[in-house]
Amino acid sequence: MKNTYVAIMAGGVGSRFWPMSREVRPKQFLDMLDNGESLLEMTFKRFAQLVPEENIYIVTNQLYAQPIAEMFPQISSDQILAEPSRRNTAPCVAYVSYKVFQKNPEANLIVAPSDHLIKDEVSFGAIMQKGVDFVSENNSLLTLGIRPEWANTGYGYINFLQEEVSPGIHKVKTFTEKPDKELAKHFLQSGDYLWNSGMFLWSVEAIVSAFRTLMPEMADLFDDRLDKFNSAEEDKAIEVIYSQCRNISIDYGIMEKAENTFVVPASFGWCDLGTWSSLWDESDKDDKSNAVLGANTSLYDAKGNMVVSSSNKLVILQGLEDYIVIDTDDVLLVCKKEEEQRIKAFNADARKDLGDKFV
Amino acid sequence: MKNTYVAIMAGGVGSRFWPMSREVRPKQFLDMLDNGESLLEMTFKRFAQLVPEENIYIVTNQLYAQPIAEMFPQISSDQILAEPSRRNTAPCVAYVSYKVFQKNPEANLIVAPSDHLIKDEVSFGAIMQKGVDFVSENNSLLTLGIRPEWANTGYGYINFLQEEVSPGIHKVKTFTEKPDKELAKHFLQSGDYLWNSGMFLWSVEAIVSAFRTLMPEMADLFDDRLDKFNSAEEDKAIEVIYSQCRNISIDYGIMEKAENTFVVPASFGWCDLGTWSSLWDESDKDDKSNAVLGANTSLYDAKGNMVVSSSNKLVILQGLEDYIVIDTDDVLLVCKKEEEQRIKAFNADARKDLGDKFV
Numbered sequence: 161m162k163n164t165y166v167a168i169m170a171g172g173v174g175s176r177f178w179p180m181s182r183e184v185r186p187k188q189f190l191d192m193l194d195n196g197e198s199l200l201e202m203t204f205k206r207f208a209q210l211v212p213e214e215n216i217y218i219v220t221n222q223l224y225a226q227p228i229a230e231m232f233p234q235i236s237s238d239q240i241l242a243e244p245s246r247r248n249t250a251p252c253v254a255y256v257s258y259k260v261f262q263k264n265p266e267a268n269l270i271v272a273p274s275d276h277l278i279k280d281e282v283s284f285g286a287i288m289q290k291g292v293d294f295v296s297e298n299n300s301l302l303t304l305g306i307r308p309e310w311a312n313t314g315y316g317y318i319n320f321l322q323e324e325v326s327p328g329i330h331k332v333k334t335f336t337e338k339p340d341k342e343l344a345k346h347f348l349q350s351g352d353y354l355w356n357s358g359m360f361l362w363s364v365e366a367i368v369s370a371f372r373t374l375m376p377e378m379a380d381l382f383d384d385r386l387d388k389f390n391s392a393e394e395d396k397a398i399e400v401i402y403s404q405c406r407n408i409s410i411d412y413g414i415m416e417k418a419e420n421t422f423v424v425p426a427s428f429g430w431c432d433l434g435t436w437s438s439l440w441d442e443s444d445k446d447d448k449s450n451a452v453l454g455a456n457t458s459l460y461d462a463k464g465n466m467v468v469s470s471s472n473k474l475v476i477l478q479g480l481e482d483y484i485v486i487d488t489d490d491v492l493l494v495c496k497k498e499e500e501q502r503i504k505a506f507n508a509d510a511r512k513d514l515g516d517k518f519v
Numbered sequence: 520m521k522n523t524y525v526a527i528m529a530g531g532v533g534s535r536f537w538p539m540s541r542e543v544r545p546k547q548f549l550d551m552l553d554n555g556e557s558l559l560e561m562t563f564k565r566f567a568q569l570v571p572e573e574n575i576y577i578v579t580n581q582l583y584a585q586p587i588a589e590m591f592p593q594i595s596s597d598q599i600l601a602e603p604s605r606r607n608t609a610p611c612v613a614y615v616s617y618k619v620f621q622k623n624p625e626a627n628l629i630v631a632p633s634d635h636l637i638k639d640e641v642s643f644g645a646i647m648q649k650g651v652d653f654v655s656e657n658n659s660l661l662t663l664g665i666r667p668e669w670a671n672t673g674y675g676y677i678n679f680l681q682e683e684v685s686p687g688i689h690k691v692k693t694f695t696e697k698p699d700k701e702l703a704k705h706f707l708q709s710g711d712y713l714w715n716s717g718m719f720l721w722s723v724e725a726i727v728s729a730f731r732t733l734m735p736e737m738a739d740l741f742d743d744r745l746d747k748f749n750s751a752e753e754d755k756a757i758e759v760i761y762s763q764c765r766n767i768s769i770d771y772g773i774m775e776k777a778e779n780t781f782v783v784p785a786s787f788g789w790c791d792l793g794t795w796s797s798l799w800d801e802s803d804k805d806d807k808s809n810a811v812l813g814a815n816t817s818l819y820d821a822k823g824n825m826v827v828s829s830s831n832k833l834v835i836l837q838g839l840e841d842y843i844v845i846d847t848d849d850v851l852l853v854c855k856k857e858e859e860q861r862i863k864a865f866n867a868d869a870r871k872d873l874g875d876k877f878v
Contacts, residue, residue: 179833458868460861469851474538474877476865478854479842487851492828494844494853495819495837502819506835509817518833 161292163267164215165364166207167256170200170228170274171221171243176435176500178507179491180468183519188274189227192439194453199275199433204232206281207270210288217241218274219256238390244402250378250413251405253360254371255398258382261364262389268292269367271360271410277442279429287328287426291361294329294422301370301415302361303332305354305423306430311344314434316356316411319347320423332421335411354425356411358432366420374417378405436484436500440466455487466497491518520651522626523574524723525566526615529559529587529633530580530602535794535859537866538850539827542878547633548586551798553812558634558792563591565640566629569647576600576618577633578611597749603761609737609772610764612719613730614757617741620723621748627651628726630719630769636801638788646687646785650720653688653781660729660774661720662691664713664782665789670703673793675715675770679782691780694770713784715770717791725779733776737764795843795859799825814846825856850877 174187181187188200197205200218207216217239218228225242229235241256253271260267270288278284287304295302305318319333335356339347347353362370371379381401388397406413415421431442443451448463455469460478469475469487477485484500486493491510495503510518533546540546547559556564559577566575576598577587584601588594600615612630619626629647637643646663654661664677675696679689694715698706706712721729730738740760747756765772774780790801802810807822814828819837828834828846836844843859845852850869854862869877 179835456873458865458872460865461858472849474850474869474873476538476850476852476854476869478852478858478861478865480853483838485851485853487846490831491833491835492844492846492851493835493837494839495835499820499837502837506817506819506837510833510835513817514815514833 161211161268161289163264163296164211164270164292165260165264165267166211166216166270166272167241167253167260168200168203168207168216168218168272168274169220169249169252170218170224171246171252172275174275175504175507177439178503179488179493179518180486183223183516186224187433189224189231192275192433192453193277193443198231199277200228201231203272203274203276206278206284207272209281210285211270214239217256217259219243219252221246242395242398244399247402247405247407249410250375250408251402253367253410253414254375254378254382255401257364257367257371258386259389259394261368262386265365267364268296269362269364271362273358273432275433276357276359277429277431277433279431281428283426283428287424287428288361290328291424294326294424295361295363295366298326298420298422299366299369300362300420300422301366301418302329302422302424303415304357304359304361305425306357307425307427308348308353308355311341311348312355313338313341313344314438315432317344317347317353318356318423319353320425322352325422328424330423330425332415332423335416335421354423355430357426357430360410360415361424367414370414370418370420375408375413378413381405436466436486436503437497440464440484440497464497520570520627520648522623522655523570523629523651524619524623524626525570525575525629525631526600526612526619527559527562527566527575527577527631527633528608528611529577529583530605530611531634533634534863534866536798537862538847538852538877539845542582545583546792548583548590551634551792551812552636552802557590558636559587560590562631562633562635565637565643566631568640569644570629573598576615578602578615580605601754601757603758606761606764606766608769609734609767610761612726612769612773613734613737613741614760616723616726616730617745618748618753620727621745624724626723627655628721628723630721632717632791634792635716635718636788636790636792638790640787642785642787646783646787647720649687650783653685653783654720654722654725657685657779657781658725658728659721659779659781660725660777661688661781661783662774663716663718663720664784665716666784666786667707667712667714670700670707671714672697672700672703673797674791676703676706676712677715677782678712679784681711684781687783689782689784691774691782694775694780713782714789716785716789719769719774720783726773729773729777729779734765734767734772737767737772740764795825795845795862796856799823799843799856823856 174181219241222242320330385397453468455475458476462477464482467485533540578600581601678692744756812827814834817835821836823841841856
């Protein structure tokens with residue numbers, strides 16, 4: 161794709177996957193599907209089918225810049241954007257957008273999380289092509305919406321107009337936060353709602369323009385230092401910018417406020433792998449619906465469990481149904497699947513009681 | 520106690536405590552009560568209150584002779600009897616009995632497992648004294664019977680005559696195998712039954728005489744080599760004897776057949792710590808009846824569990840009731856308490872599937 165760049169967002173921890181994901185070993189570095197590749201590697205490879213590798217940027221926390229450089233020896237250090245602190249997605253998107261804008265103001269940019277699963281890569285490529293074609297000709301902020309498969313209450317939704325503005329592209333009516341079960345059912349039935357995937361396509365000109373209009377304070381920070389990008393002074397400029405940046409999401413800061421938001425509906429087998437249950441959904445399972453990652457297991461009277469351990473360990477479970485069993489070197493977690501939203505709180509309790517040892 | 524020797528039987532593995540107990544780290548070496556002492560150390564100390572340390576013998580497997588020597592630097596290597604193979608309790612009792620008999624034919628001998636828990640050591644000492652007094656004056660095989668507290672189906676029982684032959688000493692009518700629940704209830708109600716503790720008292724003359732009468736083939740093996748005991752040739756003699764010895768228990772080989780069996784009923788807070796549930800019974804518990812050994816735990820909606828891990832590990836359990844959770848370096852076991860009798864089978868399955876790695 162001509163003039164197209166990709167920004168992979170890889171700065172999070174994935175704390176809902178604690179204790180497998182850790183500050184020093186975040187979710188996107190993990191071989192979550194037990195196929196020998198981390199989610200970040202899978203994401204990089206997916207985009208490397210679509211654009212030249214030198215057009216792929218990885219935006220991450222400073223903590224992870226070095227391990228990422230080692231993971232991708234083929235890319236230059238300039239392609240790894242190290243954020244000095246976590247400031248949610250708006251500063252992160254601004255950083256990579258301004259950087260590409262400074263380099264090539266004609267460029268298009270695809271922004272994508274590093275930890276999503278895409279099953280049908282051919283259709284994914286076709287959708288990306290369609291999206292890039294659209295944004296290269298229209299001053300628009302395009303999101304990728306996933307046709308909902310069930311009334312998931314863990315995702316944000318996009319309400320769109322049925323009328324196509326271009327083949328397969330629709331105007332966004334509103335973005336909505338995570339709904340309750342009733343509302344999610346209504347969204348599913350109406351046919352007017354899509355899951356918000358967190359993947360975006362735009363020309364850098366369009367997104368920079370959106371920042372200038374909708375988040376002028378943040379835009380000023382970047383515009384004032386535009387000439388530092390792609391220079392030896394970039395890191396220093398970013399230090400200063402981040403120290404003054406608001407902590408705000410791109411959805412809240414830009415997408416929900418912009419007038420020129422569009423969506424391309426897709427159904428290429430997407431999963432954001434946001435929780436253990438979603439990983440269980442996507443994993444191979446035995447005839448008792450147990451999904452096992454990395455461990456030797458002997459399962460007796462055990463059904464519907466998600467089991468993760470190391471291949472050096474023998475895990476024997478008897479009489480467990482619909483549990484998450486995560487065994488790492490220093491933390492063992494056994495928790496009902498239906499209670500997995502409490503894992504963040506368990507992590508917080510551990511931090512409170514035991515300090516940073518298990519974070 | 521004059522002329523009194525003690526034989527601590529410490530050759531087993533305690534496979535019902537797998538994966539915490541292992542071939543190389545058997546139950547009696549473990550700090551099962553989290554008090555800084557192994558069961559074997561506790562047993563040794565208990566008897567060292569009653570007899571001189573040089574009169575305490577530890578009968579064990581060759582595998583464990585070296586670690587036991589390191590555990591008890593105060594005893595001589597002659598006090599550690601290393602069996603070349605596991606042949607059940609009859610050969611083990613014969614070995615130590617003949618050895619003491621060769622050294623001091625007037626001696627009395629207390630035979631006791633290494634892995635039982637005794638809570639009231641004062642009463643224990645008084646009972647031992649009473650027993651030794653009796654056996655030193657009577658040609659008798661005396662067992663220690665525990666007044667049953669409930670209808671346990673995991674123990675053998677001793678049916679005794681209420682009439683005392685000497686204060687606190689009764690004639691044994693029969694030994695019975697582990698009963699079913701109904702029978703165990705009947706035993707409990709009748710008042711004529713005691714739990715078979717596996718602790719014995721006798722003069723070495725009486726037990727050697729019993730072997731000669733009731734197990735003449737085995738007795739011949741030992742009698743033929745009596746002059747080798749307590750000499751440089753003892754180990755070699757034992758190799759030969761064990762290679763020809765039957766695999767048989769002292770209960771089956773001697774106690775159930777002898778005419779001169781007596782029992783001293785006791786209630787000094789005894790537990791054979793035979794299973795995880797019995798350990799749970801004996802352990803300190805939190806206000807939700809969870810017993811935790813060695814681990815940092817965070818327990819949520821968790822009741823009645825037995826949890827064992829290392830102090831380096833954080834164990835988080837949510838929504839578990841009446842489970843055993845045993846986490847070792849290389850094996851994790853989660854099993855309902857009521858299914859704990861299957862642990863031996865889990866171990867056997869692991870051995871079949873994965874070889875000796877986790878034995």
